[in-house]
Amino acid sequence: MSEQLIISNYCKIADNTVSLNGKLIFKCDIEKKFPEFIKEAYKNFQINYPKFFKMDSLSKLGFLTAEMIIKKENPVGNFKNEDVSIIITNSSSSLDTDIEYSKTINDADNYFPSPSVFVYTLPNIMIGEICIKNKINGENTFFISEKFDIDFLYKYVSNIFETNKTQCCIFGRVELMGEKYESVLYLVKKAKDCINTNESVIFEPENIKKLYIS
Amino acid sequence: MKNVFISSDNIITSLGFTTEENITKIKNNKTGIYNIEDKELSPSAFHASLINTDELNSKFNSINSSNNFTRFEKLSILSIKDALSKTTVDIKNKKTLFILSTTKGNIDLLEEKNKMIFGENRLYLSNTAKLIHEYFGSPNQPVVISNACISGVLAIIIGSRLIRSGQFENVVITGTDIVSKFVVSGFISFQSLSSGPCRPFDVSRDGLSLGEGCGTIILTSNKNYLSRQTEVIVGGGFSSNDANHISGPSRTGEGLLLAINKTIEDTESDYSKNIDYISAHGTATPYNDEMESVAITRAGLNEVPVNSFKGYWGHTLGAAGIIESIDGIYSLRNDFLFKTAGFSEIGVTNKINVIDKHEERQINNCLKIASGFGGCNAGVIFHKL
Structure with a gap:
């Protein structure tokens, strides 16, 4: 029997709200568009990180979701930097930014490709942004699937713990396309590394799903 | 630990439509990189390795008469079909998984002329992966990995883990990327394209050359699916992040060094101690090659023969890790090391042992490495039994 894994903290951002461990911690007018919402959320949580404003929308969403968890429990410090991993999935990859970038090249008379936009046309840049802010050096993978493939990813994440590739994993789904967005990230670690297990949830597909849809 | 074998493979680049065609061209020192003047791809000329469209269409029409496949999909389907024809692994088997590795997939569908034909879906x-897996009647939901330029190496690492954990017996991994207006303009804006065919690790290197490529590698734990005299297995693997910069590699090589060390740690020690060949990422940008030389030296591997294949078919992005691993596996099976096209004089601070002529040499353990945007790095080891 493999060692029990737990979700010690999780954060969900959707519908102009931010929830940490199931508790609403920030919301703004539902009429506001994503760029305004995410800026207000960033200011509300007093994250002093000017690089945030250079990021594309997808990276901002993933970065802020991760930041909420890390403010509560910073895995770096408790674990070696190389033992913290990030496994994220979504459906649209970086398509939202791809479309924005393509507008700068589709018209021959108005051709102005920008490296600072182009660099965000890869979904894993978001993982890089989280790693840079928090000095995380462990395994990183970006999977693409239409729906949140909880069963597959649960097995995959469990396997990298079992085979000692990681001691702590930031795992979840960060999706953004046009005006639609939704993110959920979980901090997963071994039960033995958890001091206060009262608030934690066992890492298993039913629980991942329950916290995701709640 | 369960052995993960290589059962079959295929490479498609401008040099040919099979692994054998590509290897023959490389042995004859042919490069597929040329000066491209094509306003559909870029307002200015650039160097790249492009697959001939007429040849691609004629090869594809010989297996399927439908016009409803994109360039990306045609390449992927042809590659999988050729790899499957050389093994008894059945892609329709419930024990077989399909993994697609790509950075940009059908990104040319953002161009109006293509969007009108194929739609945006x-x-x-x-959806692209689903279409390919349905073409072959694969029963399991496909897995897609899109992690910049380490996608291909990562797909091999993940595929072998899924076999070792017992979830699947066989994994068909395909890596594909095309050269599009989107990608060309982006690399030009970064000023990272070379002025001629790229020159990995060379003193005069000035950037990368893009390349179109597709490769398929079929992994299995079932010895009944093996037919060669010399078998190769996948050893350990690991991915890491520099946590340094989103578009520039770390100067200290820290992240790649970590990936190399963890890959070695993850591999049975009797062969990880004796790495006798390194297939580098070797994009030929000043920073990448410098960083790799630092990491290889810090890992104590600076005397191990190392090469890059980018001078033959350019940087094929999500396909690179797959097709370059297939070359490495060929080298293991045939005790033959390929020279680094475009290289003549060492141009990195740490004097690594760049292979400058084709050489017959007994080798048993190959380390394949890759690095990419977002600060990601990966390593995987292949071992000859």
């Missing part, structure tokens, strides 16, 4: 990578 296949801009979503999961």
Whole structure:
């Protein structure tokens, strides 16, 4: 029997709200568009990180979701930097930014490709942004699937713990396309590394799903 | 630990439509990189390795008469079909998984002329993967990995883990990327394209050359699916992040060094101690090659023969890790090391042992490495039994 894994903290951002461990911690007018919402959320949580404003929308969403968890429990410090991993999935990859970038090249008379936009046309840049802010050096993978493939990813994440590739994993789904967005990230670690297990949830597909849809 | 074998493979680049065709061209020192003047791809000329469209269409029409496949999909389907024809692994088997590795998939569908023919739906990578897996009647939901230029190496690492954990017996991994206006303009804006065919690790290197490529590698734990005299297995693997910069590699090589060390740690020690060949990422940008030389030296591997294949077919992005691993596996099976096209004089601070002529040499353990945007790095070891 493999060692029990737990979700010690999780954060969900959707519908102009931010929830940490199931508790609403920030919301703004539902009429506001994503760029305004995410800026207000960033200011509300007093994250002093000017690089945030250079990021594309997808990276901002993933970065802020991760930041909420890390403010509560910073895995770096408790674990070696190389033992913290990030496994994220979504459906649209970086398509939202791809479309924005393509507008700068589709018209021959108005051709102005920008490296600072182009660099965000890869979904894993978001993982890089989280790693840079928090000095995380462990395994990183970006999977693409239409729906949140909880069963597959649960097995995959469990396997990298079992085979000692990681001691702590930031795992979840960060999706953004046009005006639609939704993110959920979980901090997963071994039960033995958890001091206060009262608030934690066992890492298993039913629980991942329950916290995701709640 | 369960052995993960290589059962079959295929490479498609401008040099040919099979692994054998590509290897023959490389042995004859042919490069597929040329000066491209094509306003559909870029307002200014650039160097790249492009697959001939007429040849691609004629090869594809010989297996399927439908016009409803994109360039990306045609390449992927042809590659999988050729790899499957050389093994008894059945892609329709419940024990077989399909993994697609790509950075940009059907990104050319953002161009109006292509959008009108194929629609926008296949801009979503999961739809592209689904279409390919349905073509072959694969029963399991495909897995898509899109992690910049380490996608291919990562797909091999993940595929072998899924076999070792007992979830699947066989994994068909395909890595594909095309050269599009989107990608060309982006690399030009970064000023990272070379002025001629790229020159990995060379003193005069000035950037990368893009390349179109597709490769398929079929992994299995079932010895009944093996037919060669010399078998190769996948050893350990690991991915890491520099946590340094989103578009520039770390100067200290820290992240790649970590990936190399963890890959070695993850591999049975009797052969990880004796790495006798390194297939580098070797894009030929000043920073990448310098960083790799630092990491290789810090890992104590600076005397191990190392090469880059980018001078033959350019940087094929999500396909690179797959097709370059297939070359490494060929080298293991045949005790033959390929020279680094475009290289003549060492131009990195740490004097690594760049292979400058084709050489017959007994080798048993190959380390394949890759690095990419977002600060990601990966390593995987192949071992000859």
